[in-house]
Amino acid sequence: MVNLVYFARLREALGLDSEKVALPQGVGDVASLTQWLRGRGKVWDTELAPGNRVRVAVNLEVAEQSTCIADGDEVAFFPPVTGG
């Protein structure tokens, strides 16, 4: 299982702050996980589309599309940060 967490505008749009999912066959990096989540359709497809500049962190480190994901990881999805 991996723990998925969502923040800020994305959390509100998806209506979900976290969930545990079993990684499907063939999902092993950020790009394929994002693609799989977009496959849920509707708001998932639009919110996680590339044009939305969604940021991803894997195990609390900022990740790239190619960053690997394995069982037990925490993967966070969020909009560009706006602190300070």
Next chain:
Amino acid sequence: MAVRVQTEDFDITVEVLKLRRGNPKIGAVACFIGLMRDINENVTVTEMTLEHYPAMTEKALTEIVEQAKRRWDIMDVLVVHRVGTLKPMDQIVLVAVAGSHRRVAFAACEFIMDYLKTRAPFWKKEKTDKGVRWVEARDIDDDAAQRWH
């Protein structure tokens, strides 16, 4: 070196005294204080809520401070960032850098703020006279961080 995320306000006098106490080699402390304004993009803002990613925030701030310490010969750093609900004129963030001379202190302070703005997982939501909205990230902040590369 310390990084803190808190809902409470901070007292800069107390914080700077703590930062430099007992170290006679410190010749300069540069401070940046970020404040909440009552206007953003020409719309009146009455309240702001800061959200963060608790597990990641301190780690991200610590990494930024460590990078600053590798780049400049600085002696101590304090970062305090508030979360929760804030009103116009409230303090949002404090970055204080102690060094032997002003140049390193100024430079490291600016670097830490530029990186914090683009890398630390905080998000602002504003209550305005036109409704509630999430603050959008600005390219100008990315450019500011980029110039240190």
